[in-house]
Amino acid sequence: MCLQLPIKNIFVWLYLATTAILIGGLLYLIVSASKSDYMPQDESMSAAYMPSRLAQQLPTDIAHSPVAKFPFSLYLSTANLHNIRSLKDDLRVLDSVNPLSTIDNRRILSMALTDSLKIHKYKSNNLSLDSLISLVQWASKFKVYETIDTAESLLYTSIAGYWLDYVVNENLTPMSENEPSVKFTYKYKYLKSRCEELRHNAPTKITNLEKVLDNLIKNKWAHLIDASWNETSKLQKMVFFMLIAITLYAYVSLFQNLYKRIKNVQ
């Protein structure tokens, strides 16, 4: 004989509907994460060498006030940023016109390839993940040169450090706040891992829901309960206990009805 479930109790339906919506929402979040793994081509630092034009660009009185008189915009419009020989030539030119202050020459070149380059090329902070990958590929070369050409390590460290700070602080971290689902894309994870490999840890914003799920998966019940208790308002606590009460009532009603049915059948 077929046993019909007498689910007439509205609270039971409400509970089942809420559970279905939560599970559906979770599945949607998982499915909607992008899985594209296309990677931009590396614009290699072995791009063709071109002789430096810096000597023609510098004003004759640059030695008097090198930082103020350096033509940052003009330099960046013609500089070959992808060839380290060209950049070393630029440094030699600076040292020849301003031999008394070599540390200032390195500081000028650092400023050109960091703050000035950012204004020249990266005015907007809304870079795509592909652009960020290209930028990290370029900046990471200086990390290698830092260890090979130790005489200029300060210069290379400053350039690599600036751009990696930029990628993390002004792109990866805000992205994780404004668009939480981007954290689960392959390119974002690649960028984060690459930055961490280069010792630029990228803290990512974790939503409260993600924290709850993370604690549930790791069975950190004590921390979950403690944090939930401390960080929720009185209204949220009341709503929570009401939901618990409704759920318990729904189960009690369901089992009471089932018991009556079974008893009637017998």
Added chain:
Amino acid sequence: MYSKIILSLAFCASFTVSALCQYDEKYVETSALQIDGVNYGVLKMSRKDNRVKVKYFAAKDYAGTSVYDRYSKWKVGRKIVAVSSGTYMTDCNANFAKPVGICTDNGSIVNEQVMDNGFDGLAIVYATGGMAASNLKLGDLTVTLANGVTKRLNIRNSAFDKAEFMRWAQDNQATVFQTHLFVYKNQLTINQERSSKEERERRFLAVSIMPSGEVKHFIVNIKKAYTIYVASQKALEYLQQRENVKEVTFMLNLDPGCQNVYEVYKPDGSVYRSSTFTGQVSIQNAANLIVYYYE
């Protein structure tokens, strides 16, 4: 003759007692008190005579040795006063966690990323056991470079200055970490409107100068959930009004979140069990540690 024997025995006894004591109570005090119904646990440590020192373990070492294992090996033969979690980490799991903000550990670079979202405190722990901090927003970090020149560095706004600072940290085997700075030179540096409204229990490390000129380190543990602004205000008020400090040189945040490690030792070497002097996470799960010890 008997008086000589008694004197010798008394000398030996006092020597033995001091050798067995965790620390001299002249330099370390604890107080658990209630202010307006809220429990405060305050640990006060004097830096006078350089008896109480600081050590910071920033992260796992290159061999993958955990912070807890490094600490356990280091503490052998040392008298620990207190251990606490330090700055924020990227993950609650100590196996994967990395420090947030610029960080070096005995000159080894752990993280070169300078955080610019309110992590204005740069703490430097010296090999001698002292500690200093600078406000990155003001750019008043001063170091003596290898060429003997004392230079002011603005590591947040100048990439070249930051490179020079990292080289200085390596050359001097400095331990450096970045965290929230709530008070600097007696002034609250946190903005009420822009700060987080999240309420939780807080723990602060405040380095202060007393009216006598003595430098004291305070760890203030507030056992009630407040916003960061309110908690900072209350901690500053406590230090200025109840401890009568002349100047709170700086007050940093010690992470009481998922990395809530805190242990304080009594003079007899046992650990306080009261909630005002303990964290909720076992020290084995620490991703970084700040340690006060007595020598």
